[in-house]
Amino acid sequence: MLRVELRDVGKRFGSTLALDGADLEIEAGEIHALLGENGAGKTTLVRTLYGLVRPDRGEIRLDGRETRIDSPAHALSQGIGLVHQHAVLAPALTVAENLALGEKDSLWLPPARLAQRARTLLEAYDLALDPETPAGELPVAHQQRLGIVRALARGARLLILDEPTAVLAPSEVDSLLELLVRLRGEGRTVVFISHKLEEVTAVCDRVTVLRKGRTVATRPVAGLDPRELGRWMVGVDPPPPGEPPGGEVGSVALRAVGLQAGLLRGVDLTVGEGEIFAVAGIDGNGQAPLEEVFAGIRSLEAGKIEVLRSPLALIPGDRQRTGLVLGLAAEENLILVEAARGGSEPLFRWGLLRRSRLRESVRETFSRFDVQGEPAQPAATLSGGNQQRLLLARALRERPAVLVAINPTRGLDLAATGFIREELRRAARSGTAVLLVSTDLDEVLELGNRIAVLFRGRLYPVEAGRRTRERIGELMLGQVG
Ligand SMILES: Nc1ncnc2c1ncn2[C@@H]1O[C@H](COP(=O)(O)OP(=O)(O)OP(=O)(O)O)[C@@H](O)[C@H]1O
Ligand SMILES: [Mg+2]
CATH class of the missing domain: 3.40.50.300 (P-loop containing nucleotide triphosphate hydrolases)
Structure with missing residues (x-):
């Protein structure tokens, strides 16, 4: 099973230092949460793992072997899949076509075969969708689930989800979390970015906290004090210098x-x-x-x-x-x-x-x-x-x-x-x-x-x-x- 290590990853966008020596260690078969304030570098970090961001420095090891990942296709060939929050895909293509996208030759299959394949995949993941529906017409939760099924169909053993629950209703969140647990049961590994503490404590095994492009801590979730998590997220430095404006507050x-x-x-x-x-x-x-x-x-x-x-x-x-x-x-x-x-x-x-x-x-x-x-x-x-x-x-x-x-x-x-x-x-x-x-x-x-x-x-x-x-x-x- 896939074990992933990112070491000392740095990435600058113009004047913004998005990653400043971040580390991430993912054990095979765990659900690993990634937590941090807006702008902490979570998305950038996982995008380096999916070949969407080329880091300025640092190394990526898959099962102990140093690797360079230079495209999503390459990432997928290594068993790494990433699903965006708004997971689509090709909105004008049907569900079945979306599932076939990126797979060699399968788009040339007769439509009936394509639909049949899609149905099998969808059923396997409890997703009752009509294979002929254009993906863009699906509700966002279904689009997301389709994105996940597609990544799995393409062989993802490590699935990265970047704030998937931000666009979901509460009942949809529960069903997504259940899916994550099921994937772990199948021996897959999940990286789960979320700002919501109870989602992290509900299903995740370990959590890594990022702050200002650096890794502050990686800990098992069990027994974790939420207050400590908050401190890691925002730090405990004194408030920055610079006077808050004084003076009289008027009416x-x-x-x-x-x-x-x-x-x-x-x-x-x-x-x-x-x-x-x-x-x-x-x-x-x-x-x-x-x-x-x-x-x-x-x-x-x-x-x-x-x-x-x-x-x-x-x-x-x-x-x-x-x-x-x-x-x-x-x-x-x-x-x-x-x-x-x-x-x-x-x-x-x-x-x-x-x-x-x-x-x-x-x-x-x-x-x-x-x-x-x-x-x-x-x-x-x-x-x-x-x-x-x-x-x-x-x-x-x-x-x-x-x-x-x-x-x-x-x-x-x-x-x-x-x-x-x-x-x-x-x-x-x-x-x-x-x-x-x-x-x-x-x-x-x-x-x-x-x-x-x-x-x-x-x-x-x-x-x-x-x-x-x-x-x-x-x-x-x-x-x-
Ligand atoms: N393509 C880009 N060009 C310029 N700056 C970028 C780019 N991508 C990210 N950044 C900057 O890098 C920093 C880290 O961004 P990133 O998206 O990784 O944060 P995040 O932890 O995912 O935040 P959020 O919780 O808001 O999604 C931010 O300051 C962001 O503005
Ligand atoms: Mg982000």
């Missing part, structure tokens, strides 16, 4: 009461003028609906948002998808919000944009926020850091009384990160009420006057006097008491 500028939308299960919060209220937590605990209700693109199922001071500005969490219109010029993106409100003097007159004024005003903003690029350049062609500065500039140009910022420094280098954090502090000092939602714990500790943790759609305030990584780590894993 309430933003209030949310009993917000329910999607995952949100009744979120209450207030943000005062001049303070940064920071919401920590692992992605998938309600961050997306929280952003969407503040962006006004999702309606509340219950509760209300009171914006007591205006204007409110937003820095969306995904600069490419929701932040910018990539095909529009940088300068057009800068004034999108103003334009949407109808436009006012001096940039607009009679509802029309005055291009000459725009250029002038944009140059000023670019230099104030240090955006490197040409105003007329399509936003798509700016670097990530400059796209993010553009979003910051757009939000702060209006001198907002309330600013909602979602992961404002995700994926940025140190210089851009420092710049943006300082601007958020500066906005707060000048009286803006800032609601910061961030999966970056350092950021939350550095900026938040008050901190709360979003866990499963509820907000848990970090008690004054317990503002430590340790406490926040506990709350992030749901250790509320």
